[in-house]
Amino acid sequence: MRPSFLSEPVRVRVPATSANLGPGFDTLGLALALYDDVSARVAPAGCHVDVTGQGAGELPTDDGHLVVRAMRVTFDVLGGQPTGLAVECVNRIPQARGLGSSSAAIVAGVTLARALVVDGDQLLDDAAVLRLAADLEGHPDNVAPCLLGGFTIAWTEEPQGLAGADAGDRDAGAGGGAGACRLEVAPEVRPTVLVPDERGLTSEARAALPAVVPHADAARNAGRAALLVHALTAAPELLFTATEDRLHQDYRAPGMPATAAVLAGLRAAGVAAVVSGAGPTILALTSIPDEHLPGMGWAAQRLAVDVAGARVDRGRLGHAERDPVAAGRKS
Template sequence: MASKRASSGLTFKATMAQVSVPASSANVGPGFDCFGIALELRDRYAAQVLDDPTFDVDVTGEGADEVKKDAKNLVIKAMMHGFEHMGGKPKGIALRALNVIPHGRGLGSSASAIVGGLTLARSLVLTGEQYMSDEDLITLATELEGHPDNVAAAFYGGATIAWLENSIDASGATKSIGKAVSLKVDDRIKALLLVPDNQLATAKARKLLPETISHQDAVLNSSRAALLVHALAQRPDLLFNATEDLLHQSYRASAMPKTIALMQKLRGAGLAAVVSGAGPSVMVLYANSEDEIDQIPSLAPGFTAMKLAIAKTGAQ
């Protein structure tokens, strides 16, 4: 295998690296900022180290006219963050991206880009896993994304539980480290995504959340989040109860009234409907007959329906 040695001692592979990364839906109802589930809708990236100090970026598909095509591209930023962690940066990078995950819809497009970039960086370094473990990758991805739920699902696949731990670095400063574990999802469970045309910024959605909630609401959410683990693993018949939430979704109604109205209409029909991430998409988890699910799009004018399998694998 041809390779290029950096002054840092890292050896960059001369060949191209490729990765596909699934979409992800965070929260899944009660699991605010900790639950994520990977969906079989994948952005694909390919990258190669260049000898010239340039960033050659080409993007096709979703958001191609909106994303940066230079060093500020999110995949490139993630790659450089990964290279810096491993101890050396290449002079330049050629990147090709084929995006299919809708942007700004609560489906983890930024998490896909970040996980894709870090995975590419590791793949382009000889024995890269010695310099960046899976745990390191989740930590680095969390630093870029700000929270670990989407990036964990995008990297590991299946369902994930993610959290932040305080850690003291070499300088004595305390920093939050992203951690995650993966859960296998019952093979019977599938997802229906209802995706509106409009976008919603996660930061805007977060500003609508209250500083405090009642003890009663906190107890309900804790019980539902605990039940969600069991429901996803082996009891899809419990998904409706397990996805009940009083922590965040209703408080965001003013930012996405059509989304919340649709979610409430579907839950009124006994379906396990939740806001996907920060919205404005709605996700329905189901293991019941396809005939019943096929009737849902007629109840959701203005939303595009997408049937998706749960992604059993993450970045690959």
């Protein structure tokens, strides 16, 4: 049966995220209090996207926009497409910097589409939203904290009976998909992001990773990732040791030398700093001495941990919310 759609607009606020957190490659993620606001309504025909803030003048303003692409997939899952769409994006999350801008767009699209469908939350529950968003993104480590808020551990289940199969077979199987759990972050953890002017591409960063790594490095990372869960939730004094990584950051360093140099300097000073996602942004989980803050070409921003995740409500964006820096000013 074709779904029924709401006549009024809906809005979602989605947080920036930092994934990996050092040793937790493709698994650990943290939601940050820097937000994109996206509203959508069913239109009589066509599709138009209005973009304010980050990405304005660069991002598509039609069906090619990632929010709309995620909405279209979700509408298909829910039973059919609306007559048209009008979408408004107020973007504060920097594009292509390792702060989850694509995951935020995907989560916004999936949650908006569900909210626009009458009884959409009954047709697509929260666990299904996570699985769908992770499928669209390719991995769950950013979409999980974006949806749930806080500190998340994410994983992907293989479909029953297809363990050891190739990726195409696994995608085609029944069952499986992404899962995640959310943990509270210790109040002493106060993240700072160092955002460079230069951009990065996740695809290029992934291409730099080797097919295999030494067993000793993998074992060391497993221990550090386990310790990081304890450090972030209960023992922040262990964050420096817990954020040591041997699985991905060194391999990616040649592709972002400025990030690698700043990161090395911070860690030499005892700061629990890591590459945020695929970079080039750096995330520090402990305070940065002023003398170790990078200079020109970098913006330092102290951000709280977001605890709510994606939040949906009714109505258009208000005037104040259209200020693209209202939710996170540079320090």
